[in-house]
Amino acid sequence: MFAVIGYKIIECIYKGNKNIVYKAIRSIDDTPVILKMPLSQHPNLSNIVMLKHEYEIQSKIQSKNVVKIYGIEQINNIPVIIMEDFGGTSLQNVINIKKLTINEFLKLANNITEALNNIHKFNIVHNDINPMNIIVNMETATVKITDFGLAAMFSKKSQCVENNNSLGGTPNYISPEQTGRLNKPVDFRSDLYSLGVTFYQMLTSLLPFQATDGLGLIHSHLAIKPEPLYEVCEGIPRVLSDIVMKLMEKMAENRYQSALGLKCDLQKCSDSLQSKKIIEYFSLAKDDFSDRFDISKELYGRDKEIEDLKATFDRISKGEKEIMIIKGHSGIGKSALINEINKPIFIRQGHFITGKFD
Secondary structure, eight states, rough: OOOOOEEEEEEEEEEEEEEEEEEEETTTTTTTEEEEESSSSSOHHHHHHHHHHHHHHHHOOTTTTTEEEEEEEEETTTEEEEEEOOOOOEHHHHHHHOOOOHHHHHHHHHHHHHHHHHHHHTEEOOOOOOGGGGGTOOOOTTTEEOTTTEEEEETTTTEEEOOOOOOHHHHHHOOGGGOSSSSSOOOHHHHHHHHHHHHHHHHHSOOOOOOOEEEHHHHHHHOOOOHHHHHHTTTTHHHHHHHHHHTOOOGGSSSSSSSSHHHHHHHHHHHHHHSSSOOOOTTTTTTTTOOOOOOOOOSSHHHHHHHHHHHHHHHHOOOOOOOOOOOOTTTSSHHHHHTTOOOOHHTTTTOOOOOOOO
C-alpha cells in the first residue's frame, strides 16, 4: 500500500486518470480524513495547478453542504489535499447498490439541490456535478458536494465564469454550453443541467444518453431529446419526470433558472407524497426566478446572414469549394454571427475551425 508520511492509509476509494483518493487516519490525532493527490509521483504542472485551484475554491465556501477542507500539504514532494471524512460514500456507489424509492430520491434530491444552491450563493459554478462528486451518508441523510477542480467564479459583470481551467466536465453529464459547440456562456444553469442528468440516473438507474464515444455524447447533449422518465420506468410520477426533463432542456433559458426554484418544486412533491400518498401534478417553476439581470445572447436581425452561411455549408457538403467573406467594423458582431453556425455544422459531423487575428 502506498505510504503517506503522517497518515495511515485505510483504503483507496477512487482512482482516476489524474488523481487518486484514499481514506486514511491522521497519525497525530487519529482523525479520519480523505486524502486526494496526483496519481503519478511525478505529476505535471497542470495537475498540480488544478489541485491547488480545487483547494482554493473549496476553502472559500463556508457551508455544511460542502466537504470541509483541512488543508493542503506537500507530502513526498507532491501536493495532497486533506479533507474531512464524515462517513459518506459517493452517490454513484448508492445508485450501484440499490434502486431508490421515490421517497428516498426526494430526500436526497432536496438535500443535493440545497447543497448546490449554497454553492451558487458564493458565486461559484461547480462545472462537474455528477454522482461521483456528491457524497452522501444514508444513515444521517447528510449530503455534501466535493471535487471543485473545474469550478469557477461567476462574474456578475460579464454574466459568465471566470478563471476556469476547463469548461469540460464529465462527458455523460456536461451541459450543451459546456461542449464549446454553442455560442452560449456557462453559468449556474449548466450545473442544473448536470443535476438533471444525475436525477435521471437516480430515478431510472440509466443514463439518458447511451453513446459509446465522446463525440456521440456531445451530439446527444446538443441535439437528442432524452426519453421521458415515466416512459423508461413504470411508476415514476409524471411531474417528477417533467422536472428532470426541464432541468435537461438544451437551451439554458428553458431550464430552471435557480436551484432555489427547483427546490421549491421538489418540496411540493415531498409534501404531496407525505400528505396524500401520491404526487399530484402541478405547474412547474412557479416559484423559480433568477437574481441576475440576464442579457440574452440571442442574435437578432441576422436571420438572412445565418441562412446564407448554412446554405454555403450545404453546398460545400456536396463537394463544392467556396470562400465567404464577412466584413464590417470592429465590435458589430462578426464573430458572434460566425459562431452561430457551429452547432448545425457539428450536428452534421462537419468540422468548424476558427482563428482570430487582431
